[in-house]
Amino acid sequence: MDGNLSPTNLEYYEDMFKLQSYATFPSSSLNEDGRQTLVLDSTIFHPQGGGQPSDKGSISNPQFKFIVEDVRSKDKIVYHYGHFEDSSKDENIEKGAQVLLTVDEGRRKLNSRLHSAGHLLDICVRNVGWDHLEPGKAYHFPDGPFVEYKGAVPQNELQSKPKELELEASKLISEGGKVSVSILPYDKASELCGGSLPDYIPKTLIQVFAFAYIAAERNKTLTKCQLEMPWFLRLSFAAV
Template sequence: MVHLNSPLQESLYLEDTYLTGISSPVAATGRDEDGGAWVALRRNIFHPQGGGQPADQGRVGAYEVTPARHAATGLVVLRAGDGAGDGLGDLAEGDLVEARVDADLRLLHAALHTAGHLVEAAARAEGWNMTGNNHFPGQARIELTAPEAGGSLAGPGEREEAADRLRAFVSAAVAADLPVIAGRDPEGRRVIRLGDLHAAPCGGTHVRSLGDLAEVVISGVKVKKGRVRVSYSASHRPVTAGAVR
């Protein structure tokens, strides 16, 4: 499910990938079963793990935090790292705090997620259908079904030819610098569009246009038990001063 804003929390990470620092009131506080404290910000810039994308990392005040979706409330809550003691437990609803996301990690995650959509678009052009994805650094891959997986992709030569076609597709789209646009479908789901090339429901962070992608590398195509795995890597091009706020 692609989560929308709740009455208690704005999901700013869905609106602006490049917004990495804000002031925000605390929307809610609580404790886990083990007694560990968590806080939820009214203006939340932290992407929780989900949809194949890892969680942001960052800070609230002096504390390093990791976000996660809170099952009971649906809020994105922040928990302090090991060794922080009970620091977040001192915060109360309405307190104003400074929050900052690790900008380099945010841009890497956004590049990998957008590149994953682009690799899926290339695979669709081959007649393949996505069944799963992983956008984690060092593990990024798209899992697909392909009618010819046991036939024309059976040999290493055929798989390398298929990989070359995917590479050509991806390179052309990046060179065209197609816009990456977030919108809503008639059911209210957030949809990410790569120009007119590809569209998919998604709750991840993304680059502004495909020209922001650098070093998009498809390392290979593998077939196992009738499934096709396309492994890839990507990074974000250097950003100009002020582009990340």
């Protein structure tokens, strides 16, 4: 990989709902694990980070199609990992060629809803009287998403509060409140929502749909509750 690469222009900061764009191809390499890596001057692919998985999709032009399986960011450069549909193309790409970027819309929407559901949960937790809990680690992956909170919850409230959480979430979702995103200094973002803001989120809470409480467990320092969004996921949160 060229060590003189410039920082990648992050187009998803400019338009978080953009699913296709063009970029210039400056460099590629073969990773130690056998995956091919492409670096572009600009990207709409959101890297893994903030508790959220990366986008997937494709990078193509008339000469080749590259399947994007994973995206990571390091030192302001975004690396697109994957493979060429035709393996003979991997050494014949002209540097400086224009390529078309296409993000998998279904995965983008799923990631967006999962991440936004976590932030919606933060609001519900405060609204039902658990405002002493401080949001911590979040995991917005489909295979068992959760949010951890610092603070203890009394055992009896684990029995009484779940329905309140479910009703509060349903109310906020049904109201269809607008969801907005801002690019803020980290400290300000932490002050507002207990962590960094997502880079893209649904336009309204209606797009999050519903979730329902299904389980809880606790010890002296950990309260773990699991929620279910019936249409596609289970969402957990814990108070640590």
